[in-house]
Amino acid sequence: xxxEPAGLLKNLNPEQYAAVTAPPEPVxxxxxxxxxxxxxxxxxxxxxxQTGQASPGGIMAVTFTNKASKEMLTRLSTMLxxxxxxxxxxxxxxxxxxxxxxxxxxxxxxxxxxILDASDSVSAIKRVIKAxxxxxxxxxxxxxxxxIASAKEDAQRPQDIEAYDEQSKTLVAIxxxxxxxxxxxxxxxxxxxxxxxxxxxxxxAAVREHYQRRFQHVLVxxxxxxNKLQYAWLKMFSPPALRRGVFAVGDDDQSIYAFRGARVGxxxxxxxxxxxxxxxxxxxNYRSFGNILDSANELISRNSKRLGKNLRTEAGPGEPxxxxxxxxxxxxxxxxxxxxxxxxxxxxxxxEIAVLYRSNAQSRVIESALFNAGIPYRVYGGLRFFERAEVxxxxxxxxxxxxxxxxxxxxxxxxxxTRGIGARAIELLQDAARLSGRSxxxxxxxxxxxxxxxxxxxxxxxxxxxxxxxGLTLREIIEQIxxxxxxAEFYRNDKDGAERLENxxxxxxxxxxxxxxEGFGKDAVALPVDELxxxxxxxxxxxxxxxxxxxxxxxxxxxxxxxGRTTQSVGLGGRRVTPDAETGEIMSPLAAFLTHASLExxxxxxxxxxxxxxxxxVHSAKGLEFDAVFITGLEEGLFPHENSLTDPEGVxxxxxxxxxxxxxxRQRLYLCFSQTxxxxxxxxxxxxxxxxxxxxxxxxxxxxxxxxGFGSGFAKEYQDSWSRGSGLKSVVGAGRSAEKPSYExxxxxxxxxxxxxxxxxxxxxxxKVGKGVFHTKFGEGVLMTLEGTGQDAxxxxxxxxxGMKWLALAVAKLTPID
Ligand code: ATP
Ligand code: MG
Numbered sequence: 001x002x003x004e005p006a007g008l009l010k011n012l013n014p015e016q017y018a019a020v021t022a023p024p025e026p027v028x029x030x031x032x033x034x035x036x037x038x039x040x041x042x043x044x045x046x047x048x049x050q051t052g053q054a055s056p057g058g059i060m061a062v063t064f065t066n067k068a069s070k071e072m073l074t075r076l077s078t079m080l081x082x083x084x085x086x087x088x089x090x091x092x093x094x095x096x097x098x099x100x101x102x103x104x105x106x107x108x109x110x111x112x113x114x115i116l117d118a119s120d121s122v123s124a125i126k127r128v129i130k131a132x133x134x135x136x137x138x139x140x141x142x143x144x145x146x147x148i149a150s151a152k153e154d155a156q157r158p159q160d161i162e163a164y165d166e167q168s169k170t171l172v173a174i175x176x177x178x179x180x181x182x183x184x185x186x187x188x189x190x191x192x193x194x195x196x197x198x199x200x201x202x203x204x205a206a207v208r209e210h211y212q213r214r215f216q217h218v219l220v221x222x223x224x225x226x227n228k229l230q231y232a233w234l235k236m237f238s239p240p241a242l243r244r245g246v247f248a249v250g251d252d253d254q255s256i257y258a259f260r261g262a263r264v265g266x267x268x269x270x271x272x273x274x275x276x277x278x279x280x281x282x283x284x285n286y287r288s289f290g291n292i293l294d295s296a297n298e299l300i301s302r303n304s305k306r307l308g309k310n311l312r313t314e315a316g317p318g319e320p321x322x323x324x325x326x327x328x329x330x331x332x333x334x335x336x337x338x339x340x341x342x343x344x345x346x347x348x349x350x351x352e353i354a355v356l357y358r359s360n361a362q363s364r365v366i367e368s369a370l371f372n373a374g375i376p377y378r379v380y381g382g383l384r385f386f387e388r389a390e391v392x393x394x395x396x397x398x399x400x401x402x403x404x405x406x407x408x409x410x411x412x413x414x415x416x417x418t419r420g421i422g423a424r425a426i427e428l429l430q431d432a433a434r435l436s437g438r439s440x441x442x443x444x445x446x447x448x449x450x451x452x453x454x455x456x457x458x459x460x461x462x463x464x465x466x467x468x469x470x471g472l473t474l475r476e477i478i479e480q481i482x483x484x485x486x487x488a489e490f491y492r493n494d495k496d497g498a499e500r501l502e503n504x505x506x507x508x509x510x511x512x513x514x515x516x517x518e519g520f521g522k523d524a525v526a527l528p529v530d531e532l533x534x535x536x537x538x539x540x541x542x543x544x545x546x547x548x549x550x551x552x553x554x555x556x557x558x559x560x561x562x563x564g565r566t567t568q569s570v571g572l573g574g575r576r577v578t579p580d581a582e583t584g585e586i587m588s589p590l591a592a593f594l595t596h597a598s599l600e601x602x603x604x605x606x607x608x609x610x611x612x613x614x615x616x617x618v619h620s621a622k623g624l625e626f627d628a629v630f631i632t633g634l635e636e637g638l639f640p641h642e643n644s645l646t647d648p649e650g651v652x653x654x655x656x657x658x659x660x661x662x663x664x665x666r667q668r669l670y671l672c673f674s675q676t677x678x679x680x681x682x683x684x685x686x687x688x689x690x691x692x693x694x695x696x697x698x699x700x701x702x703x704x705x706x707x708x709g710f711g712s713g714f715a716k717e718y719q720d721s722w723s724r725g726s727g728l729k730s731v732v733g734a735g736r737s738a739e740k741p742s743y744e745x746x747x748x749x750x751x752x753x754x755x756x757x758x759x760x761x762x763x764x765x766x767x768k769v770g771k772g773v774f775h776t777k778f779g780e781g782v783l784m785t786l787e788g789t790g791q792d793a794x795x796x797x798x799x800x801x802x803g804m805k806w807l808a809l810a811v812a813k814l815t816p817i818d
Contacts, residue, residue, distance in 0.1 A: 008043060008046055008047055008050060008079060009021070009043070009047065012036075012040070012043070013036075013282075013284055015280060015281065015282050015283070016036050016039075016040050016043075016282060018280060019040045019044070019280045019282070020040055020043045020044045020047055021044075021047065022044075022247075022280075024053065024216065024217065024244065024245035025243055025244075025245065025277070026240070026243060026244075026245075026246045026247075026248075026270075026274035026275070026276050027245075027246070027247045027248070027276065027280065028223075028248050028249075028250075028267065028270055028271050028274075028276045028279045028280070029247075029248070029249040029250070029279070029280045029281070029282065030249075030250060030251070030252070030267065030279050030280070030281055030307060030309060031249070031251060031280075031281055031282035031283070031309060032251055032253060032282075032283070032285065032309050032310075032311040032663075033251060033253070033254060033285070033287070033296065033311070033659070033660070033663035034285040034286060034287030034288055034293075034311075034625070034663055035282035035283065035284060035285055035286070035311065036282055036284075036286055037221065037249040037250075037251070037282065038068075038071075038072065038075075038221055038249070038623060039075070040249065040282070041061070041072075041219050041221055041247060041249050042072055042075045042076055042079070043079065044219065044247060045059055045061060045076060045087075045217075045219065046076060046079040046080045046082075048217055048245075049080060049082055050080060054216055054217050054245075056082060056083065056084075056086045056087045057086060057087070057214065058214060058215060058216045058217060059087050059088065059089075059215070059216075059217045059218075059219070060087075060088040060089075060095070060215045060217070060218045060219070060237065061087070061088070061089045061090075061218075061219040061220075061221070062089075062090070062091070062092055062095060062218075062219070062220045062221065062234075063089070063090070063091060063221045063222065063623070064091060064092075064221065064222045064225060064622060064623065065091060065380075065620055065622065065623070066091060066094070067380060067620070067624065068091075068221065068222075068622070068623045068624070069089055069090045069091055069094065071623070071624070072089060072221070073089060076089075088215070092194060092230050092233070093190055093193050093194070096193040096194050096196070096197040096233075097115070097193055097595065099197045099200075100113070100188075100193065100196055100197055100200075101595075103200060103207060106200055106204060106207065107196050107197070107199075107200050108183075108196075109186065109188065109196070110186040110403065112186070112402045112403050112591050113186050113187065113188055113403075114186065114187045114188075114399055114402070114403060114406055114409075114594060114595075114598065115187070115188055115189070115190070115193065115595060115598035116182070116187050116188065116189045116190075116408065116598075117190075117598055118145075118189075118190070120187075120189075120408055121145055121189040121190075122141050122142055122145050123141075123408065124178065124181060124182065124187075124189075124408050125141045125144050125145050125148070125174070125178055126141040127181070127407075127411070127430075128174055128177045128178045128181055129141060129144065129174060131177070131430065131434060132173070132174065132177060134170065134174070138167075139170065139171070139174060144171065144174055144175075147171050147175070148174075148175050148178060148191070149189075149190075149191045150261060151175060152191035152192060152194070152195045152229070153191060153194075153195075153227050153228060153229045153261045154228060154229070155195060155198060155199075155228070155229055155232060157179075158172050158173075158175045158176040158179065161175075181407070184405070184407070184437070184438075184439060185403075185405055185406050185407045185408060185439060186403050186405055186406060187406060187408060194229050194230065194233060195229065197233065198229060198232060198233045198236060201233070201236035201237070202236060208236060211236075211237055212237065212238065212239065212242065212244075215237055215238060215244075216244055216245060217244070217245040217246075217247070218234065218237055218238040218244070218245070218246050218247070219246075219247040219248075219249075220234065220246075220247070220248045220249070221249055221623065222249075222250060222254070222622065222623060223248040223249060223250035223266065223267060223270070224250035224251055224252050224254060224255040224262070224264050224266075224267060225250075225254075225255055225256065225257045225262040225622075226262060226263065226266050227257070227260065227261040227262050227263060228261065228263055228266075231263070231266045231269070231270075234246070235273075240273045240274045240275070243274075243275075246274060248267075248270055250267055251309075252264050252267065252306060252307045253300050253303070253306060253309070253656055253659055254622065254656060254659065254660050255653075255656060256618075256619060256622065256653060256656055256657045256660060257619075258649075258653050259653070267307070281309060283309065283310045283311060283312060284311075284312060284313070284314070285311045285312065285313045286313075287625050287663070287666055288313065288315070288318075288663060288665055288666055288667075289313070289315045289316065289317060289318025289319065289666070289667060290313055290315060290316055290317035290318055291317050291318050291319065291320055291321060291669075291699040292318065292321065292662060292663070292665050292666075292669050292699075293311060293312075293313050293663075294317075294696055294699055295321055295662055295669075295695045295696060295699045295700075296311075296659050296662040296663045297311060298694065298695060298696050299655060299658060299659055299662065299691060299694045299695055300655065300656070300659045302655060302694055303652045303655055303656065304648075304652065305652070317699075318667060319667065319668055319701075320699055320700055320701035321669045321670070321671055321695070321699055321700050321701065322668070322669070322670045322671070322701050322703055323670075323671045323672070323692070323700050323701065323702045323703060323704070323706075324336075324670060324671070324672040324673075324703045324704055325672070325673055325674070325675070325688070325704040326672060326673070326674040326675070326704075327674070327675050327676065328674055328675065328676050328677070329362070329365050329633075329674045329676070329677040329678060330365060330369070331674065332365075332632060332633075332672055332673075332674040333365045333366045333368075333369035333370075334369055335672070336355060336366070336630050336632065336670070336672065337366075337369050337370060337373050337375065339630075339670065340353050340355075340375070340613055340628075340630070341373070341375065343628055343668075348627055348628060349611050350375070350376065350377075350611045350612050350613045350614075351611055351612060351613075351614060352626050352627035352628060353613050353614065353626060353627070353628045353629075353630075354613075354614045354615075354616065354621065354624070354626040354628070354629045354630070354664060355613060355614070355615045355616075355629075355630045355632060356616060356617070356618050356621055356629060356630065356631050356632065356661050356664070357615075357616075357617060357618070357631075357632050357633050357639075358617065358618055358633055358638055358639035358641055358657070359617070359633075359638065359641070360617060362632060362633050362638075363379060363615055365678075366615060366632070367379065367615065370613065370615075375613060376610050376611065376612040376613070377612050377613040377614070377615055378612040378613070378614055378615065379615045379616065380614065380615070380616040380617075380620045389500075390487070390491065390500040390503050390504055391503055391504070391506075391507055392412065393412065393413055393416060393487055394478070394481070394482060394485075394487060394504055394507055395409075395507075395594065395597055396408075396409035396410075396412040396413045397409075397413055397462075397465075397481045397485045397487070398477070398478065398481060398590060398593075398594060399594055400413070400441075400462045401462065401465060401466050401469065401477070401481065401590065402588075402590060402591055402594060404439070404441040404459070404462055404463075405439035405440075405441055405442065406439075407433075407439055407440045407441075410439070410440045410441055411426070411440070413485070414426070414440075414455070414458055416487075416490075417485075417486045417487065417489070417490040419454055419457065419458060419486075420450065420451070420454045421451055421454050421455055421458065422451065424451070425447055425451030425452070425454070425455065428446070428447050428451070429443055429444065429446070429447050429455065432446035432447065433446075441459055441462075444456055444458075444459050461484065461485070464484075465480060465481055465484045465485075468480060468484070469481070473515070473589075474511045474512075474514075474515050474589040474590055474593060475508055475511055475512050475515070477590060478507060478508050478511050479508060482504055482508075487504065488501065488504060491504065510597075511593055514589075514592075514593050514596055515589055515593070614626065618631075618639075618657050618658075618660055618661045619657070621660065621661065621664050622660055624664060625664055625665075625666055626664055626665065626666065627665075627666050627667050627668065628665065628667065628668040628669075628670070629661070629664050629665035629668070629669050629670070630670040630672065631658075631661045631662070631669070631670065631671050631672070632672050632673075633672075633673060633674065633677070634671055634672065634673040634688060634689040634691060634692065635673045635674065635677070635686035635687065635688060635689055636686065636687045636688070636689055636690060636784055636785065636796075637684070637686065637687075637784065637785050637796060638677070638686070638689075639654065639657075639658070639689055639691070640654035640655070640658075640689065640690065640691070641654060642785075642796065645798075655691070655694075658691050671692070671700075673686065673688045673689060674686065684785060685769065685785065685786055686785065687769060687770065687784060687785065766815075766816045767783055767786060767795060767809075767814060767816055768783060768816060769783050769784065769785065769786055770782070770783065771783055771816060771817075772816070772817040773795075773797055773814045773815065773816055773817060774814070774815045774816075774817050775797070775799070775807070775812065775813065775814055775815075776813055778797070778799040779799060780799070780817065781797040781798050781799035782797065782798045783795055783796075783797055783814075784796040784797060784798055795807050795809055795812070795814060797814070
């Protein structure tokens with residue numbers, strides 16, 4: 001048996017100990033939030049390394065988000081003095097990218113292939129639909145992109161899909177055309193990263209055997225959220241038959257990606273297919289105080305399909321959960337900022353405070369309040385730095401330097417800033433490219449006249465900048481392209497361009513930080529590829545970045561050349577001289593930076609390293625923990641989300657999401673909701689979330705009086721005004737009512753509430769949130785939400801047997817019932 005490393009194992013409970021030191025066979029851990037799953041997984045990696053059972057190169061560990069994988073690397077480096085960069089630790093997409101960078105040729109990709117993010121991919125699909133002269137109303141690009149992504153997640157290429165009707169046949173044809181287009185442009189979308197890697201493993205025995213021999217240990221965190229393809233991908237790297245060390249940890253109650261194809265059933269399949277001896281359960285929670293844990297447990301107990309686990313804590317009950325009801329989303333943000341500031345004054349670091357929301361759109365109000373209050377914050381997910389228009393423009397120019405055949409980038413900037421290339425010229429160009437099967441860049445010669453010469457001017461701008469930037473550092477390249485493209489000038493002349501210019505400056509900073517962090521060295525420069533010989537590469541590179549040759553079939557030395565040494569300046573030069581520190585794949589700083597930009601959320605807003613409040617969706621909070629957590633927008637239709645309300649499965653997934661949210665908190669948890677909220681340009685009037693009724697009352701402390709809210713107090717106010725009659729007139733005449741106290745008779749301050757109530761009341765003759773309504777087709781139901789005005793007025797009604805429905809009031813006949 002291996003010697004026991006001092007310290008590493010001493011703080012583990014017996015079940016955790018058993019898991020960490022389990023023999024190198026398939027292991028499945030099923031355990032609730034905060035029970036130490038991730039800690040066990042990380043400790044196992046450290047233990048395997050320390051006892052010499054594995055080398056850094058023999059380990060692959062998969063996590064779900066970039067933030068989680070960074071966290072794992074940090075935790076690991078505190079346990080062991082190991083060069084974590086040499087290990088394959090990352091997200092599925094990150095690892096697939098790494099894999100494809102090493103085997104681009106075998107995977108049929110160009111060396112500098114670029115990654116399309118979600119919105120790039122939708123616009124690429126849009127172009128395909130247009131080129132095929134199809135109706136965008138019928139083939140909505142976003143929906144087509146879902147279709148393609150889910151086909152890819154089922155490992156289905158267009159030819160694998162059996163289509164019978166016209167609509168599906170066309171969808172498959174779009175898929176095929178989109179694939180051809182991506183191939184031509186040398187770009188891949190996120191789903192393609194996965195599928196391409198899977199196919200290469202499946203179809204190429206040499207590659208497969210190499211990796212199966214290499215990775216003696218494969219560890220997967222958050223296994224409950226793997227989809228079909230990810231599981232198949234894992235099986236390629238460590239097939240059940242080999243009975244290698246496959247270590248999967250998960251929690252069925254935290255499965256929150258069913259909408260994206262996650263299969264909680266993978267856990268049962270894993271247990272069966274890998275013939276797992278005994279599933280390990282961890283039942284002690286080390287993260288949260290009792291009230292938080294009790295609330296989480298009670299909430300999740302309402303779900304029906306559960307694998308069954310218990311969670312207990314030895315910490316005391318701690319503080320109650322604080323509940324706050326705000327009058328508006330604005331007030332909610334204002335309140336939570338004051339509260340966060342108070343916590344910070346009491347000594348809590350800002351990064352220990354998380355503000356969670358169900359939908360990305362909610363972040364804007366909170367962000368602007370934080371910004372106005374001058375509080376540093378960081379947003380994870382959502383509109384990231386790298387997704388901002390001006391940044392994407394700059395990146396498009398940079399991508400064209402790397403790969404002029406990238407049509408997506410070409411189209412983005414060919415006429416931005418404007419250079420006299422109109423829609424007509426672009427159409428001609430696209431037709432020519434389609435006919436010849438070449439890229440737009442290669443086809444500019446086909447367009448005649450003024451537009452043609454403008455197009456030529458554009459491509460020679462790209463070409464000359466490419467020449468001009470040979471030998472320059474990444475920073476200089478970016479500065480150069482910002483000027484020569486006219487982008488910087490454009491924003492300097494734009495009266496609202498200041499912030500955009502700042503973002504472009506920030507891009508230069510991001511590049512600088514990237515180069516330093518990734519060890520390219522500040523003076524890593526670009527030279528033409530053909531000036532390099534393989535000898536020059538290995539001779540000129542410091543050992544730390546010298547390629548760990550991914551040569552197939554050659555067993556790797558257990559002592560990776562990457563171990564321990566720090567990276568330093570490369571200084572050799574060469575556009576493609578700097579290899580990926582691990583795979584040895586040679587990539588320029590620019591190419592590496594562009595990949596980074598596609599894969600990662602930029603560290604925006606707060607400066608790197610600055611203590612900042614953390615903003616994120618509940619989805620991106622998975623696996624993380626904070627001393628204080630705010631769960632905002634706890635309103636029916638928002639959380640649980642309205643799209644989920646039509647089926648019980650949907651509600652159960654929302655409940656798991658709420659379980660994830662609650663269990664992020666260590667000490668203090670705030671739950672807040674708002675009576676009104678501006679979303680998508682509409683004021684919504686809200687009922688507080690059903691989740692409040694599913695939490696133990698004893699664990700809650702109401703900061704505002706309980707049972708307020710649109711559904712109760714506020715609603716009552718305007719319901720009363722309505723029970724005096726119906727229709728606009730009676731509200732106008734409310735003061736004259738004899739039976740019931742009117743606003744004048746029993747003065748209620750003319751608050752926002754009253755104004756809002758009158759507005760709603762005026763719109764929706766006689767309808768009352770929280771009251772019964774009758775619909776000729778769906779029968780009786782309960783009115784949940786009223787929103788919008790005029791033609792846009794809508795009501796959300798829970799019809800019980802028929803489920804939750806949104807109805808356009810201009811069309812639907814809804815009669816109030818008592
Ligand atoms: P989640 O389901 O949310 O991902 P998890 O099961 O992965 O949670 P961890 O994040 O690994 O849980 O652990 C939760 C917290 O408990 C961490 O701060 C971790 O360091 C701590 N912890 C885990 N095990 C122990 C232990 N035996 N002694 C002390 N602290 C522990
Ligand atoms: Mg975890």
